[in-house]
Amino acid sequence: MNRSEFRLSPIARLRALLNQPTHDYRPATTVFLDLNVDRIADELKLTSLGKERGSQNRPASDAQTLDDVEHLIVERIEAHKQDSHTIYLDHLHTYDERVTALSFEERFAIIQQAAPEAVGDFEAEATMGRDELFTHRRRLNESELEREAFRKRHRLERPARLASSGKVILKIGLLAILFVVEVVVNAGFLAKSNTGGYIGAAIQAATFAALNILASFLWGLVLIRPIFHRNVLLKFVGAVFFLAYLAFASALNLTLGHLREMRPSLEGDVGQDVLYRLLTSPFDLTDVNSWVFISVGLVFSLVAMADGLTFFDPYIGYAGLERRWIEASQQFTNLKGELIERLRDIRQDSTDVMNAASSDLSRRRADYDSILLGRSRLGQRFTQHQSQIEQAGRALLGIYREANRKARSTPAPAYFDKPFTMERIIYAAGEPDSTARERLRQMIEETQGLLKEQIKAINEAFERAMRSYREIDQFFPEDKNG
Numbered sequence: 001m002n003r004s005e006f007r008l009s010p011i012a013r014l015r016a017l018l019n020q021p022t023h024d025y026r027p028a029t030t031v032f033l034d035l036n037v038d039r040i041a042d043e044l045k046l047t048s049l050g051k052e053r054g055s056q057n058r059p060a061s062d063a064q065t066l067d068d069v070e071h072l073i074v075e076r077i078e079a080h081k082q083d084s085h086t087i088y089l090d091h092l093h094t095y096d097e098r099v100t101a102l103s104f105e106e107r108f109a110i111i112q113q114a115a116p117e118a119v120g121d122f123e124a125e126a127t128m129g130r131d132e133l134f135t136h137r138r139r140l141n142e143s144e145l146e147r148e149a150f151r152k153r154h155r156l157e158r159p160a161r162l163a164s165s166g167k168v169i170l171k172i173g174l175l176a177i178l179f180v181v182e183v184v185v186n187a188g189f190l191a192k193s194n195t196g197g198y199i200g201a202a203i204q205a206a207t208f209a210a211l212n213i214l215a216s217f218l219w220g221l222v223l224i225r226p227i228f229h230r231n232v233l234l235k236f237v238g239a240v241f242f243l244a245y246l247a248f249a250s251a252l253n254l255t256l257g258h259l260r261e262m263r264p265s266l267e268g269d270v271g272q273d274v275l276y277r278l279l280t281s282p283f284d285l286t287d288v289n290s291w292v293f294i295s296v297g298l299v300f301s302l303v304a305m306a307d308g309l310t311f312f313d314p315y316i317g318y319a320g321l322e323r324r325w326i327e328a329s330q331q332f333t334n335l336k337g338e339l340i341e342r343l344r345d346i347r348q349d350s351t352d353v354m355n356a357a358s359s360d361l362s363r364r365r366a367d368y369d370s371i372l373l374g375r376s377r378l379g380q381r382f383t384q385h386q387s388q389i390e391q392a393g394r395a396l397l398g399i400y401r402e403a404n405r406k407a408r409s410t411p412a413p414a415y416f417d418k419p420f421t422m423e424r425i426i427y428a429a430g431e432p433d434s435t436a437r438e439r440l441r442q443m444i445e446e447t448q449g450l451l452k453e454q455i456k457a458i459n460e461a462f463e464r465a466m467r468s469y470r471e472i473d474q475f476f477p478e479d480k481n482g
Helices: 010-018 037-044 044-055 068-101 103-153 167-194 197-223 230-260 270-280 288-309 319-405 436-475
Strands: none
Touching: 010 044, 010 068, 037 044, 037 288, 037 319, 068 230, 068 270, 068 319, 103 319, 103 436, 167 197, 197 230, 197 288, 230 288, 319 436
8 A cells, every 4th residue: 555645744734733732631730738727736735735744844944955745746847848848749740741741842843844845735736737737728729729720621700500408409399399290180181091090090190200200300410411511522412412302302292192192992002002103193183182281291391301400510520529629628617727726725724724833832832931930839839838837837836835834833945935947848940941931932933934934935836826827828829710
């Protein structure tokens, strides 16, 4: 199988790129939970423990380190700090994943490769269309030359008279009407001489009507048409056949006239009797209705012959030549319209996709700025939260120490007066490189500029294709009489 069948077009690759989501999910930044000092104090029973240990003068007045209860408070504070740090790291990871999911580098690479390829594919499509159009225009030119040479050779200045479908139906309908009317008329005239009565006469009339109408039509369609030809010999042949047709039509209708005057008889051969009368006394008819009968038959015959003579263009070969020229012209016009419409659709599709790719970069850049801002706010929030944890630790130690002081009989240790200080967590890989945002902005502007250039290049290629399609006619200048 051809490997090219599995290769997406440049525009298809760009469209597939646009269909990708900005990132796999949209997490929400959870606010760090503040410590509830009163609740922890109640949970750890700091007031009662302070009074109990104070009444025992514990810790000693000269103590330098925290006692067990204070260590328990500090451990609780540190545990919450570590939990908050874990949340902070999780959210940092989420922000980093969202930045990675923006996949700017992948988009830059695909756009920089696919956009110029789309212009190349468009020009290739236009070139193939031009070659196809040139072939049809050359065929049309050959048909035009043949047509003009035929008209010049036969000194024809009028267009060919083509038989349209409606005209053909009308002429065939006329023949059918003539046939039916002649059968009815003939049956009425022949009924008195036919032993089978009206039915026998109708059968006999149908036979003669078919011969009279169809044969006359074929005489005009085929044999008499050369009378219109410029060639003297063919014109003479047509005239001879016209005279032969007149003799045929006259003989046929005289036969019907004599057949009408024959008396019905079950004995004898009617055909031989009619033939004998035609040979010995062809015009010896005693009934005036017989002459009317013959006249009606001749009129129908002449109408059928004229119908056949004008069924196509009277000049032999002209209608077929004209029809081939019209067909070639129509094919060329239709193909040209299809090619232009196809290029217009490709141009519009390419322009829409490239504009969408440019808008996608702008949208992702806004997402990138939003992510960086959220990341920065998360760091500030974590710093503020550590201050809150430190204040909570001081408050908890204060509750315990105050209860301890009141219950003591000896002075409290000196370190009770020192404020609690919590060691802060500083994230080493805090903010991204300060120049990364500027580099990204430049890359986006360069890529969007490339997309604009390729859109302009496609429009220029479309205009060139239109000019080249129009120039095809200049290779085949039409005859001034064409």
